[in-house]
């Protein structure tokens with residue numbers, strides 16, 4: 084089982100669970116969808132209307148930005164993999 | 178944009194506040210940013226503030242951005258030291274400590290957003306804001322007098 088790490092501000096949508104175990108037979112994208120299928124309130128924070136990862140969210144596979152991987156979110160995962168959901172943190176005075 | 182109903186309180190340790198204020202002055206006239214850690218057993222208490230680089234590729238005097246790697250490190254640090262990642266701070270150089278539309282657009286649930294107002298290189302105000310998701314706006318958190326937390 085691979086692991087998805089839920090960022091602290093979104094844990095209220097996963098019943099305060101910080102991690103989620105996924106079947107490692109699939110891709111990163113499938114893993115994320117299995118998470119949001121289970122926790123539907125989390126979905127709008129992670130997935131956009133087209134079923135893609137929201138632009139305000141980055142995924143990391145270990146220490147690698149998933150968008151920098153050859154196959155991006157279609158990369159296949161293995162048992163020891165840890166996927167982190169990283170929310171964009173930004174703002175400013177104007 | 179924001180209401181002035183203070184629905185919750187936030188305790189900020191004197192040492193944490195010191196870190197935030199110093200970072201705001203050091204970064205001036207740019208915006209500074211960093212993470213806030215603490216506990217939530219009896220109300221929200223911030224005991225640790227950790228500055229990170231303003232990674233904004235553009236005008237840092239009116240925008241801040243935290244690199245995703247720094248975010249990952251912050252989550253890992255929280256787990257390591259047994260504290261919760263409770264929020265983010267940033268500064269508003271020559272601007273009030275009120276959240277902007279950009280701040281609101283990027284706001285996450287649950288986090289406390291501490292904003293420091295810096296005028297002529299000096300900290301003049303700090304206020305904390307938390308997203309009310311159902312109303313889609315920020316509510317102010319009352320910052321209690323800095324306390325010395327062990």
Ligand SMILES: [Zn+2]
Nearest residue numbers: 174175176280
């Ligand atoms: Zn701001």
